[in-house]
Structures are given as structure tokens and as C-alpha cells.
Amino acid sequence: MVKxxxxxxxxxxxxxxxxxVGCAGSFDQRVQRITKSFAEILNKVGVSFxxxxxxxxxxxxxxxxxxxxxxxxxxxxxxxxxxxxxNIKKIVxxxxxxxxxxxxxxxxxxxxxxxxxxxxxxxxxxDAGKIKIKEGGSMKGKKITFHDSCYxxxxxxxxxxxxxxxxxxxxxxxxxxxxxSNGLCCGAGGAQMFKEDEPGDKRINVARAEExxxxxxxxxxxxxxxxxxxxEDGVKQKNAEAQIELKDIxxxxxxxxx
Amino acid sequence: xxxxxxxxxxxxxxxxFFTKKVMSICRNILLGKDExxxxxxxxxxxxxxxxxxxxxxxxxxxxxAVLHLFVYVxxxxxxxxxxxxxxxxxxxxxxxxAPILGFTLYSILISCFEILAVLVIIGCVIFLIRRNIxxxxxxxxxxxxxxxxRDANYxxxxxxVLMTLFLIMNICDSSNFTNDTIYEHFHSSHKIFFGIFSSxxxxxxxxxxxxxxxxxxxxxxxxxxxxxxxxxxxNYLPYSKHLHIILAFPNSFFARLNVIGQMENMPLxxxxxxxxxxxxxxxxxxxxxxxxxFGAKDVKDLxxxxxxxxxxxxxxxxxxxxxxxxQTGKKLSPRKIMMDTRDRLEEVGNNIDKHGxxxxxxxxxxxxxxxxxxxxxxxxxxxxxxxxxxxxxxLNIILELRRSLVMEDxxxxxxxxxxxxxxxxxxxxxxxxxxxxxxxxxx
Numbered sequence: 001m002v003k004x005x006x007x008x009x010x011x012x013x014x015x016x017x018x019x020x021v022g023c024a025g026s027f028d029q030r031v032q033r034i035t036k037s038f039a040e041i042l043n044k045v046g047v048s049f050x051x052x053x054x055x056x057x058x059x060x061x062x063x064x065x066x067x068x069x070x071x072x073x074x075x076x077x078x079x080x081x082x083x084x085x086x087n088i089k090k091i092v093x094x095x096x097x098x099x100x101x102x103x104x105x106x107x108x109x110x111x112x113x114x115x116x117x118x119x120x121x122x123x124x125x126x127d128a129g130k131i132k133i134k135e136g137g138s139m140k141g142k143k144i145t146f147h148d149s150c151y152x153x154x155x156x157x158x159x160x161x162x163x164x165x166x167x168x169x170x171x172x173x174x175x176x177x178x179x180x181s182n183g184l185c186c187g188a189g190g191a192q193m194f195k196e197d198e199p200g201d202k203r204i205n206v207a208r209a210e211e212x213x214x215x216x217x218x219x220x221x222x223x224x225x226x227x228x229x230x231x232e233d234g235v236k237q238k239n240a241e242a243q244i245e246l247k248d249i250x251x252x253x254x255x256x257x258x
Numbered sequence: 259x260x261x262x263x264x265x266x267x268x269x270x271x272x273x274x275f276f277t278k279k280v281m282s283i284c285r286n287i288l289l290g291k292d293e294x295x296x297x298x299x300x301x302x303x304x305x306x307x308x309x310x311x312x313x314x315x316x317x318x319x320x321x322x323a324v325l326h327l328f329v330y331v332x333x334x335x336x337x338x339x340x341x342x343x344x345x346x347x348x349x350x351x352x353x354x355x356a357p358i359l360g361f362t363l364y365s366i367l368i369s370c371f372e373i374l375a376v377l378v379i380i381g382c383v384i385f386l387i388r389r390n391i392x393x394x395x396x397x398x399x400x401x402x403x404x405x406x407x408r409d410a411n412y413x414x415x416x417x418x419v420l421m422t423l424f425l426i427m428n429i430c431d432s433s434n435f436t437n438d439t440i441y442e443h444f445h446s447s448h449k450i451f452f453g454i455f456s457s458x459x460x461x462x463x464x465x466x467x468x469x470x471x472x473x474x475x476x477x478x479x480x481x482x483x484x485x486x487x488x489x490x491x492x493n494y495l496p497y498s499k500h501l502h503i504i505l506a507f508p509n510s511f512f513a514r515l516n517v518i519g520q521m522e523n524m525p526l527x528x529x530x531x532x533x534x535x536x537x538x539x540x541x542x543x544x545x546x547x548x549x550x551x552f553g554a555k556d557v558k559d560l561x562x563x564x565x566x567x568x569x570x571x572x573x574x575x576x577x578x579x580x581x582x583x584x585q586t587g588k589k590l591s592p593r594k595i596m597m598d599t600r601d602r603l604e605e606v607g608n609n610i611d612k613h614g615x616x617x618x619x620x621x622x623x624x625x626x627x628x629x630x631x632x633x634x635x636x637x638x639x640x641x642x643x644x645x646x647x648x649x650x651x652x653l654n655i656i657l658e659l660r661r662s663l664v665m666e667d668x669x670x671x672x673x674x675x676x677x678x679x680x681x682x683x684x685x686x687x688x689x690x691x692x693x694x695x696x697x698x699x700x701x
Binding site: 002004021023025026027032035036051052053054056057058060062063064065066067068069070071073074075077078081100104105108109150151154155156157181182183184185187188189190191192193194195196197198199200201202203204206207 | 516517518519520521523524527528530531532535552553580582583585586587588589590631634635636637638639640641643644657660661662663664665670671673674676677678681682685686687688690692693694695696697698699701
């Protein structure tokens with residue numbers, strides 16, 4: 001059950017948090033599964049939440065980083081109007097790019113919210129005992145590696161929360177050659193996602209996929225929809241789809257919580 | 259007396275030219291745009307202490323960090339000895355501090371300096387090997403060809419030479435440790451010292467009164483070469499990557515304190531957008547409407563901090579080694595962005611010196627130095643920013659240049675033009691209708 005903010009507002013209700021879905025989370029078929037998993041978790045633990053639905057617009061991150069401040073400012077203006085009209089205080093999002101923009105860049109434009117990324121949010125739910133892994137849900141003995149999203153890690157210093165979430169699954173967490181603050185980008189940031197790579201030796205997501213293959217992990221976990229899309233492609237390029245399963249931390253939890 | 263006059267003259271010339279160059283660098287940095295970076299002084303002092311003095315990020319590679327620390331501490335601490343050399347030069351004295359500090363203290367100090375000098379030599383030799391023989395990957399990138407590569411070697415060799423001269427000087431002077439009467443004719447009033455390396459060597463080679471004239475000549479020659487070398491080095495510094503030894507401090511002090519993911523706002527565009535929807539909010543945006551110039555086309559359009567970043571860069575290439583675009587063979591190298599910015603800024607500065615403030619040479623950082631292809635390859639992943647030991651942000655320059663490229667020149671690849679169009683019309687980078695945003699609920 002997912003409520004739309006405008007409907008809730010019309011009924012005079014206000015949610016505990018606003019789930020910011022993001023463009024990839026709304027439209028990309030692969031990433032929709034992450035969105036659904038996170039919504040499922042929220043419902044299971046009984047957090048009251050709403051989404052903006054058609055009133056949500058892109059935060060403007062790709063435009064800003066490509067150099068188009070006008071488009072960014074227009075979208076930011078629109079979003080801040082919407083959020084402030086609904087008197088939104090708390091936002092949670094599954095996208096580190098949205099997270100970074102909403103948290104760090106909207107405040108200068110009059111949008112001040114308490115923003116969390118779903119990795120931190122999930123970790124808090126686990127710590128509070130609200131998420132319990134069901135019997136047989138443990139990943140014990142399975143090798144899993146975590147890919148740090150640039151906009152979660154370096155940009156916002158969140159390295160431990162997603163790993164703590166994975167620890168709850170009892171999996172055997174292995175690190176790739178470059179991880180945490182040295183983590184290699186998936187290749188999507190700075191609006192690269194929306195254009196071809198510049199000429200070079202190889203694609204960045206292929207280089208990253210090679211690092212994952214080296215670890216021998218059977219699952220690569222990410223916490224960013226753009227990383228997920230790049231990873232899907234990188235693993236395919238290396239013909240490693242059969243050996244590596246790609247999952248967002250929200251999907252791993254949703255599949256295994258009681 | 260002649261030596262004193264010569265020394266004062268040499269020191270005067272060296273300090274004059276150094277000061278002049280430093281002032282021109284300061285002027286060049288201040289050509290940049292204003293950016294207030296003096297809030298939270300406590301945190302800034304802390305950053306300077308941790309990153310410049312403590313070299314925290316260097317310790318990501320402990321072995322290199324320790325060697326670098328030897329060279330750095332050696333270089334800085336031996337400068338205390340330079341104070342004595344300087345005063346000796348002016349006053350015509352010889353080892354002025356020896357009688358003041360007394361035999362024991364002076365011997366301890368000199369021995370410490372000698373240990374450091376040997377460590378500096380070891381460090382520099384290993385660094386030379388890393389650059390020239392084992393060829394560490396980040397030292398072989400194209401932007402390092404030519405002067406930048408030689409620059410590093412010049413510095414390392416100069417440091418080895420200076421330290422060697424310092425040690426030879428001490429060997430000559432400590433040789434009278436073996437026999438108190440040896441040198442009485444040229445510093446009879448001085449107490450002698452014991453140097454941990456110099457004294458055993460002088461004893462080993464039985465340096466004594468029979469060849470004291472030779473020793474004196476050697477000592478004087480080393481003394482003059484050493485101090486002349488230091489003056490020359492001082493004047494080379496501002497043209498070299500070695501300037502980081504000074505600028506690392508202000509550069510980490512003035513580093514931006516917000517989380518590195520946050521991009522600088524553009525208030526003028528914000529104003530235009532807000533007022534186009536809500537003209538009644540004009541009062542929130544006071545100030546004149548300066549002619550808008552978006553992003554940076556040339557160095558003067560960058561923040562003064564980015565210009566100081568450029569002068570501070572030691573061209574170590576940790577940024578480039580960590581850059582995902584560079585690792586996968588793209589043209590982008592964050593280090594090159596910093597080197598280009600410095601080269602262009604020097605060029606602009608020289609133009610001002612020659613032709614005055616308003617001269618324009620019709621060249622710009624964007625285009626003449628940094629290519630579009632380089633800028634387009636950046637994923638804004640902040641790996642370069644994270645890596646820099648002295649808190650330089652190559653990304654800030656890249657993003658400002660991108661702003662100019664897109665908003666001033668409308669130089670946009672097709673895919674991005676489509677993305678901008680989609681974002682404007684459908685509020686998403688893809689061509690989906692916003693009405694369908696919540697369709698996933700039903701599926």
C-alpha cells in the first residue's frame with residue numbers, strides 16, 4: 001500500500017516520512033524493483049509514508065553537474081515549492097544523487113529537510129530491532145561485496161551504514177580492490193549515465209565489474225539506482241550474469257525479513 | 259669583510275627576487291573571484307595542522323609517507339641551521355651558536371641535523387629511483403613530460419647536493435675534535451662540536467693540522483655553495499611544483515569545509531528562476547544585476563581558492579591515479595587540470611606585467627588549455643578531491659568550466675541536449691510522462 005502525498009494531504013493526514021522515489025526508481029524497470037522492495041519494508045515495519053507521485057520532479061542533479069544550472073534551478077524551485085507546500089520535514093530516498101541534492105544543495109535555495117538515504121534508514125531500523133531476518137534468510141557462507149556509490153561515500157561520508165545492513169544478513173562480506181573512500185566509480189555520475197563514454201580503453205563499469213569478479217563474490221550489492229544500471233551492463237559485458245547476482249541492499253533485506 | 263659584503267649582497271638579491279615573485283603570485287591568485295573562506299577558524303586550523311603539518315593523507319601509503327616526512331622534516335628543521343649560517347654570513351662569525359649553546363647542546367643539535375640530512379638523502383635517492391628507474395605509473399603520464407618531470411629531478415638532486423655540502427662542512431669543522439689546536443688560526447675562539455656522522459668520519463680519515471688549509475678551503479667552498487644553493491633554491495621554488503612546501507599550509511587552511519558532494523550555488527540564476535515564477539519575491543534578492551557570466555572560461559572566472567589550488571599542486575598525480583576516467587584511458591587527468599590552470603594563470607600574470615591589466619591575448623583556459631573531451635569525461639565522483647593530500651579540488655575547476663561550456667557556448671553533446679529537454683518538459687532525464695511516475699505502485 002503506497003499513498004500519494006496529494007491524496008493524504010486532501011484527507012488531512014500527514015505521513016511520518018516522504019519517500020523520494022527518484023526518476024530511475026520511478027521509470028527504470030530494474031530499479032522499480034528496488035523501489036518496491038523499499039516500500040515493502042516500510043509497510044512491513046509500519047512506517048507511515050507517502051510518495052509525491054506525479055508531483056515529484058527530477059532533483060536536477062544531472063543537469064547541474066553537466067553544467068546546466070538553469071534546468072537545475074527550475075526543477076529545484078518546483079520541488080521545493082511542492083515539498084514546502086506539503087510541509088514536508090523528513091525525506092528518505094533510495095538514490096544517493098537525490099539524497100545529496102536534497103540534503104546539501106536545496107538548503108541554499110530555501111528547502112530545509114531532514115534527509116536520509118535508505119542505507120542509514122535501514123540500519124536504524126535494524127538497530128532498533130524493527131527489521132528481523134526470517135528463518136533461513138541468512139546469507140551465511142555466501143560471499144557478498146558492496147559497491148560504494150560516490151554520492152553516498154565520498155560525497156557524504158556514508159560508508160558503514162550499508163555494510164552494517166549487510167552484516168545483519170550474516171553474509172561473508174568481502175571488499176573489492178578499491179573500496180570505501182577509494183571506491184571506483186560505476187561511471188554514471190556527472191550525467192555520464194545519459195551519454196556515451198568519451199573515447200578510451202574501456203568503459204568504467206566494465207573496469208568495476210572486473211574488480212568484483214576478482215573477489216569471487218556471488219552477490220554484488222549496491223545502494224544506488226544509477227550504480228545498479230551501470231553494474232547490470234558491466235556484468236553483462238563481462239558475461240558474468242550467471243555468476244554474479246546484483247542486488248540493492250533494500251532488495252536483500254526485503255527478500256529475507258520476517 | 260669582503261665575504262660579509264658578498265654575503266649581504268647575495269642575500270639581498272636572492273630575497274629581493276623571491277619577494278617580487280611571491281608578490282606576483284599573490285596578485286595572480288587574487289585575480290580570481292571572491293569566495294569567502296574564513297568561517298570556522300578552529301576547524302581551519304585543525305585542517306592545517308592535520309593535513310599540511312601532519313600530512314595525514316600521505317599515510318595512505320605509509321612507506322612513501324615516511325620517506326616524504328624525512329625529506330620534509332629534514333628540509334624544515336635544517337632551516338634552523340640556516341639561521342646560524344645566515345647570521346655567520348652577515349656578522350663574519352663562524353658557528354656563532356656553538357659558544358652560545360655550549361658544546362653539549364650544540365653537538366646534540368648538529369647531530370640531529372646530520373641524522374636528518376642523511377635521512378633526506380636516503381629519501382631523495384629512493385624518490386629518484388621511483389621516478390626514473392621503477393617508473394611509478396603516476397609519474398609517467400603525458401602531462402608530466404618535459405619540464406614537470408625534470409622539475410622533480412632538479413629538486414631531488416638539489417636537496418641531495420645541499421645535504422651533502424652540509425655534511426662535508428661539518429666534517430671539516432668537526433675534524434678539530436680530534437686535536438684542539440688544529441684550527442685555531444681561523445676560529446680559535448670557538449668551542450668545537452661533536453657531529454654524530456661528521457666526527458667519526460673526520461677521525462676515520464685522520465683529518466688533522468697538516469692539511470688544515472685544504473680543509474679550510476673545502477669548508478669555505480661548501481659553506482658558500484650551500485648558502486648560494488639555498489638562495490638559488492629559494493628563487494626556483496615559486497616556479498616549481500616544490501612551492502607546495504609553503505602553500506600546503508594556507509591551502510589546507512582555506513579549504514572548503516562543506517561536504518565534498520555539495521556544488522556551489524549560482525545565486526544569479528536562482529534569482530532569475532525564482533523571479534520568473536514569483537516576481538513578488540524580488541525583495542529577497544537585493545543587489546545589482548551584474549552582467550551574468552556563467553561558470554569559468556578563463557582563470558579569472560575561477561575562485562581565488564582554485565587559483566591557489568593550482569599554485570599549491572605538487573603534481574604528485576594521486577588524483578589522476580584515482581580518476582576512473584583516466585584509469586580507463588580517457589583523456590581527462592585531474593592533475594593536468596591543475597597544471598593547466600597554473601600555466602594559464604602564469605601566462606595571464608606575465609601579460610599583465612608586460613602589457614597592463616586590460617590586455618587580452620584571446621586565449622582562455624577552456625579550449626586553449628583544457629579540451630572539451632577532457633571535461634566531458636568527468637563523472638564528478640570526487641576521487642581526485644578525496645585523494646589530494648593538501649585538499650585541492652580539481653573537480654571545482656572542471657564543474658566551473660562545464661558551466662561555461664554549456665551555458666555560455668551551448669556546447670552540449672546531443673545526448674545531453676535531449677536530457678536537458680526531457681528534464682525541462684517531463685521533469686525527468688528520460689522521455690517518460692510525469693503522470694506515469696507512480697505506475698510502479700499498480701504493477
